[in-house]
Amino acid sequence: MTNDAVLHTEGLTRRFGGLVANNNIAIQIHRGQLHAVLGPNGAGKSTMINLLSGDLRPSTGHIFFDGQDISGFSADRRSRMGIGRSYQKTNIFPTFTVFENCRLAAQSREPHPARIFSNALSYRTVCEAAERAIELAGLAHRAQRHANTLSHGEQRQLEVAMVLATSPNVLLLDEPLAGMGAEESARMVELLQRITPDHGILLVEHDMDAVFAVAKVVTVMVNGEVLESGSPEQIRGSAQVQVAYLGAEDEHHG
Amino acid sequence: MNRASDVGEPVLGAAAPAETRLLRREVVLPLFALVLLAFVPIVGSAFYTEVVTRVMILAIFALSLDLLVGYTGLVSFGHAAFFGIGAYAYALLSPKNEAASLWLTLPAAIGAAAIAAALVGVFVLRTRGIYFIMVTLAFAQMFYFVFHDTDFGRGSDGITVNFKPDLKLGDITLIDLGNSNQFFYFVLAMLVAAFLFLRTVLASPLGRALHGIKVNEHRMLSLGYHVFGYKLASFTIAGTLAGFAGYLSAVQSGFANPEILSWHQSGNVLLMIILGGTGTLYGAIGGAFVFALLEQVFEALTVHWQLLLGLTIILLVLFLPGGLSEFVARVIRKPVREHADDE
The missing domain is CATH 3.40.50.300 (P-loop containing nucleotide triphosphate hydrolases)
Incomplete structure (x- = not known):
């Protein structure tokens, strides 16, 4: 590749x-x-950084x-x-x-x-x-x-x-x-x-x-997996992300 | 002294008046001690001259360990091995019936200690913390038994050297090491040189990195430092300097026996720097003197002097964890030394 x-x-x-x-x-x-x-x-974000940096x-x-x-x-x-x-x-x-x-x-x-x-x-x-x-x-x-x-x-x-x-x-x-x-x-x-x-x-x-x-690309992780990756607009608009993450966040903020 | 307030001084430029005063105290106090020491052979008896010479040799030994413990964060319980190797190298290379040359035996002793330290370091530095303490002890015991149980080291009696080494340039004797006063000043000069050498190394990129490793080894790795290599350099420099002290010790006493690389010796030198305070260099020197003084005083009091010595050290660690250098620092109102909270 x-x-x-x-x-x-x-x-x-x-x-x-x-x-x-x-x-x-x-x-x-x-x-x-x-x-x-x-x-x-x-979600495994820090684990990913640790893998990329060589700490893990x-x-x-x-x-x-x-x-x-x-x-x-x-x-x-x-x-x-x-x-x-x-x-x-x-x-x-x-x-x-x-x-x-x-x-x-x-x-x-x-x-x-x-x-x-x-x-x-x-x-x-x-x-x-x-x-x-x-x-x-x-x-x-x-x-x-x-x-x-x-x-x-x-x-x-x-x-x-x-x-x-x-x-x-x-x-x-x-x-x-x-x-x-x-x-x-x-x-x-x-x-x-x-x-x-x-x-x-x-x-x-x-x-x-x-x-x-600041982001040009946003990746959303849930339970150690990539849920979706795309431009900030795509991520904002994604139903999947809404449900898994942003939705919960919005509810939280009322 | 590698205080943090020195770190990065040029950025600010001129030092504040208070700092100048502190700096002056930092210079004046050691110079005063140096002058006092220089008078020992003049006012003291031959016995005390020799005692103080021995303590100064131990102070060089303690300085070398402070590089490891106080500045790299490596607590070695086997440092006497390299002291012993320096001593044995001298004894083994000295001919039976004539004086050895210092120009030959000293580099050989230092080289032997350096090689031994580098080799041992490659193995022991793979461990850390309590395991490091145990593995350094194990290696030192190994060396102890090599000299104790083989013909090579002439067993438990060790090797006696009948002549002091020559320090000659051509036919001219530069220093008569057999003269205890001249030997005293030679060792004093070596102590000052060892101190200045370590101070220089500690201000170098290597020294700064070692200090970083002591404070936060993980971050040093993440910043891209080859931490193992740095620790090995520290271990080797410390071992080499210990070998140098061992050489001087054997020159003074005229023998090398297994006791000088026993674990007692490794423990004593650790106690010296704990007494004096680690990570200051001054503390290592002061600790060697105080240790010797306590030994003399308690020995005169009772046969159970080690009990008193042990109690003193426990009390000191409890009430003055930074050692005597912290006490002195408090007295002359210096800011607390930078890594009182390292450990």
């Missing part, structure tokens, strides 16, 4: 004992396109990055290839400053482990990449603060800043907006729109307004 997607899967399946968390998933992420994944809790290995099925089968590659190797991810549960270096969190992330692109007599802060490109990511994520005023003194929302911003600092081609973002205030959310949505042209982005998110504002 020829495929111009930067990241795509074939028959991706992951079982936890008897539970099939991801069943036969085929998903495509194209450069310059934001692909959102919706689904109720337990698939039970069966394949993952292709630029046409290469990376199903067996470790998480660090995939990161070095250009697949960056953020975590749903904030996963930062709490005792480091915001700057050092991002500098360490940027350093992963030119690690120089053998230069043990050089000062890590003397690498201009690394420091600049870190500062740029901090700026993009809207944390410039917090650069010197220790990460564990940030508010929850700011830590979520840092989570995204760290991914950006690694200059990935593909971003896998696991609920980046969860816990952010309205202002930060708006800022993050704007950021996503700004970086989408040069990146392939997979966005797992519960915030419907944000998803429909």
Whole structure:
């Protein structure tokens, strides 16, 4: 199967004992396109991100990055290839400053482990990449603060800043907006729109307004399977999705 | 000291006056200690000069372990193996009836410790946490019995070296290591060098990455770091430095026996850095001195001195979990060190 997607899967399946968390998933992420994944809790969205990032290995099925089968590659190797991810549960270096969190992330692109007599802060490109990511994520005023003194929302911003600092081609973002205030959310949505042209982005998110504002393709997952995939309009109009997910949501909101 | 407030300093530019004052304290206090140490051979007896020399060698050993425990998050219970290998390499390479050359034996000892640490590291670093502690202990015990039970290491008596190694350039003796005062200053210089070396390494990209691994190994993997390789580098550097300390120890004592790589020795050096506080480097040095001091004091008091030592350590861990360096940090009103909450 020829495929111009930067990241795509074939028959991706992951079982936890008897539970099939991801069943036969085929998903495509194209450069310059934001692909959102919706689904109720337990639909297998995070499992899918973990499979794509290499935090989990698939039970069966394949993952292709630029046409290469990376199903067996470790998480660090995939990161070095250009697949960056953020975590749903904030996963930062709490005792480091915001700057050092991002500098360490940027350093992963030119690690120089053998230069043990050089000062890590003397690498201009690394420091600049870190500062740029901090700026993009809207944390410039917090650069010197220790990460564990940030508010929850700011830590979520840092989570995204760290991914950006690694200059990935593909971003896998696991609920980046969860816990952010309205202002930060708006800022993050704007950021996503700004970086989408040069990146392939997979966005797992519960915030419907944000998803429909930024996504070009929306995939809805239910019970570990893809229910439907299409443009935001198609998904909005889909009876199947209405019943399985959006319908329930609408009722919920009255 | 690798405090987090140092991290990323250039972005802000000029340091605040309060920080300058702290920085001055950070420099002045160790320099003061260094000057005090330098006076030991002048004012103290030959006995105390030798005792302090031994403690400084142990301080280098403790520094090497702090790189693992305090900065990489790897609690090794077998670090004495590399100390012992350094010592045995020296003893085995020293001829019976004449002095060995330091230029030959020192690189050989350091090289042997480095190779051993890299090989052991490849295996033990596949485990983590309590398993890592146990597997490092197992490897160290293996080395212990290799030297204890074979002719190669001359059994439980070990090997005696009759001559101190030469430190010569051409025909000129640079330092007479047989002279206990000269040896003292040589070891003091090596302690300072080891400290500065580790400080430099910790500020390098490697050191920063190691610290990241200690704080959040999972995220380091996800950021694309080859975590295993980094841990192996740390384990090898630490083992090599331990081998260097072992070499100095054997030069001083004139022998290498299995006891120096026993699990007691691995435990003692762990206690030193726990006493002093891990992840500060200063703590490792201070811990070595305090440990030796407690040993001397309690030994003079009672034959059950180990009981007192154990109780002291339990109390210290209970009331001062960051060790003595945390106490000192509180006294000079420094902000709490950055990874008091790492563990």
